[in-house]
């Protein structure tokens with residue numbers, strides 16, 4: 290792997306318009322379970338399959354059941370940014386990295402200090418009353434008993450893209466722009482299985498595509514640098530200069 294790390298270091302040294310596109314694998318090293326990996330959320334026992342619980346229809350019909358699962362599995366407040374989050378924030382500060390595009394909803398990139406974070410699937414840190422639109426933070430949701438309600442009585446909905454819901458247009462447009470303008474695109478910690486998010490990387494027309502993922506992805510063949518290692522382990526060896 291030394292050769293691959295050295296090549297990644299070279300690219301990072303050479304370019305100053307890098308974009309990172311990441312998924313669940315970026316957060317697993319912080320202790321957040323991967324939805325789709327073998328020991329991930331999707332293989333855990335619950336009354337309904339997680340795909341059903343995390344759907345718009347289910348949320349509207351059974352907010353109580355939705356929030357039982359959500360409180361339990363989605364509102365993790367013990368995770369800390371790992372080497373990947375921290376290094377990406379450093380790269381942005383150094384003027385090398387222009388955007389982090391993430392499928393994660395856990396706020397770990399912002400906690401690490403990243404500024405331009407495009408959250409394709411929303412964030413558990415933003416929540417809005419469905420009646421009056423008022424904002425409620427993570428801790429309000431964490432401390433709520435049962436279905437979280439606003440002071441006005443309305444039910445609060447997390448700003449997380451549920452199954453059956455579309456992605457936010459402004460976030461998609463900003464992501465497309467960032468990818469289309471990037472010289473280097475680093476795809477990390479994602480198996481590129483979830484659409485439409487995964488389709489965004491088709492807009493890349495820059496110089497180098499890097500894929501860092503433990504398992505194979507459909508884009509491995511297009512990558513001019515492929516590193517099959519955990520992303521935190523890879524980034525911990527990168528020096529920002």
Ligand code: ZN
Pocket residue numbers: 418419420421422423439440441442443
């Ligand atoms: Zn309200």
